[in-house]
Amino acid sequence: MSLRTPTVRALRSAPRYISQPQLSSSSRCRHLTTSRRTLSPGRSLSEEGKEPLDAVTLHRLEAARRAYYKRRSYYAGVGFVLGLVGIYVTATWAPLPGKTEKMDSGRQNDPLVVLGKERKVVIQKLGEEPEEIPDVVETGTSTVPTFPRVVEFFDDESGVIRQDDPGMVEYQLMGLGIRTVSFLGVQVYVVGMYIATEDIAVLQKVLIRKIDPTATTLVAGEKEKLRDLLLDPVTGEEVWSQILKESGVRTLVRIVPTRNTDFHHLRDAWVRSITARAQRNKEEFGDEAFGAAVSHFKTLFNRGSVPKQKELLLLRDVKGKLAVWYDDGKSGAQRVGAVDDERISRGLWLNYLGGKTVASEPARQSIISGIMEFVERPIGTVATQVHEVNV
Incomplete structure (x- = not known):
């Protein structure tokens, strides 16, 4: 047992030499980035390295974004229509300034x-x-x-x-x-x-x-x-x-x-x-x-x-x-x-x-x-x- 333990530890700690093609520094960076992004299929990491989002969460966020902009368009349309109605009502019903003055005739007929x-x-x-x-x-x-x-x-x-x-x-x-x-x-x-x-x-x-x-x-x-x-x-x-x-x-x-x-x-x-x-x-x-x-x-x-x-x-x-x-x-x-x-x-x-x-x-x-x-x-x-x- 005493002879096998060092051998196993030695094997575990020994460096592994894998034959890979020689890559330039820029290629190695792209390779590492690609490896990092595809490390877990179906999941992505944020730029700050936070917890990755799954596909369901991304779908919900996209749906919420579309709903938000749809509501904004509805509100804008309703505001435009109400503005036109307000202009029409003001022009049609609002009394103009000025008081009725007595005529210069004085006749009551x-x-x-x-x-x-x-x-x-x-x-x-x-x-x-x-x-x-x-x-x-x-x-x-x-x-x-x-x-x-x-x-x-x-x-x-x-x-x-x-x-x-x-x-x-x-x-x-x-x-x-x-x-x-x-x-x-x-x-x-x-x-x-x-x-x-x-x-x-x-x-x-x-x-x-x-x-x-x-x-x-x-x-x-x-x-x-x-x-x-x-x-x-x-x-x-x-x-x-x-x-x-x-x-x-x-x-x-x-x-x-x-x-x-x-x-x-x-x-x-x-x-x-x-x-x-x-x-x-x-x-x-x-x-x-x-x-x-x-x-x-x-x-x-x-x-x-x-x-x-x-x-x-x-x-x-x-x-x-x-x-x-x-x-x-x-x-x-x-x-x-x-x-x-x-x-x-x-x-x-x-x-x-x-x-x-x-x-x-x-x-x-x-x-x-x-x-x-x-x-x-x-x-x-x-x-x-x-x-x-x-x-």
Whole structure:
């Protein structure tokens, strides 16, 4: 036993000489690293030499990483959508600054009488039985759902309302539409254009003679020709400008906001439109009188807020004078003021009727459609076929 023990120990402690090819120092390093990495198949060591991770743990860590980035993308998407919703809600519902100020008139009379609230509207066409039609027209928005088809308004020619002889003038709706702004299509107000019933024949005659100088009515093909004429960016503006300047037709523009706005916001948009047209025609609009009229127009709207569903009325008389009325829903409609220069009202009306771009394309299309109903009937018959029947 004593002889075998040293022999075994000697064998165990003896160096082992294994025949290996000669390797360079760099090759030996790579060889050692490879050996170290493949020492335990299916397991790896971290760079700091910590406990190696098995395949299951690596799979779980990878799944957790993917879930983390997926949650981040979900949160980013939800935040983007909520941001857009917040912008829309703020633009649609947030009230604009400014307080409603008392008008300079002090009148307590309400000049607007909506016939639809008290009467039915019946149309009597030639050779046909009387036909009852709705007394209101749908606007397409739930905030201001309808507009009256027929209204009455005090004759504002003198600027004074006389209690003994108010001089009511009846107006019929030609068309209406919604004014929208920004790429989100935020609704600002509903605008409707009315014409004095007594002046419809004048408008019929002018428009029909634009197509056929001897006709008293237009047929289908001629109506489409007139429609194209009025929709043309250049010719349409010229036709409307001539009608407004020379015909003496009394018209009324009724504006009801669908969101809280203010006089400054409305005024600035109108002034930009008026001045842009003036820049294109300096020969007619380049004098000092027009500049003074624009300044006076601005002062009329140097006021506070216009809450939604309240009523702003713009009246154009036979001479083209512009009168502005506002009803805040508390003290009745009050006269804000007037501008005598007819170029102001003409430029304001053209903002809805003619040119390459208008304030409300749906309103222009609706007005032209209403005109097509006028010109398809003989001149002078439209005013006589509309009757209001007391309910």
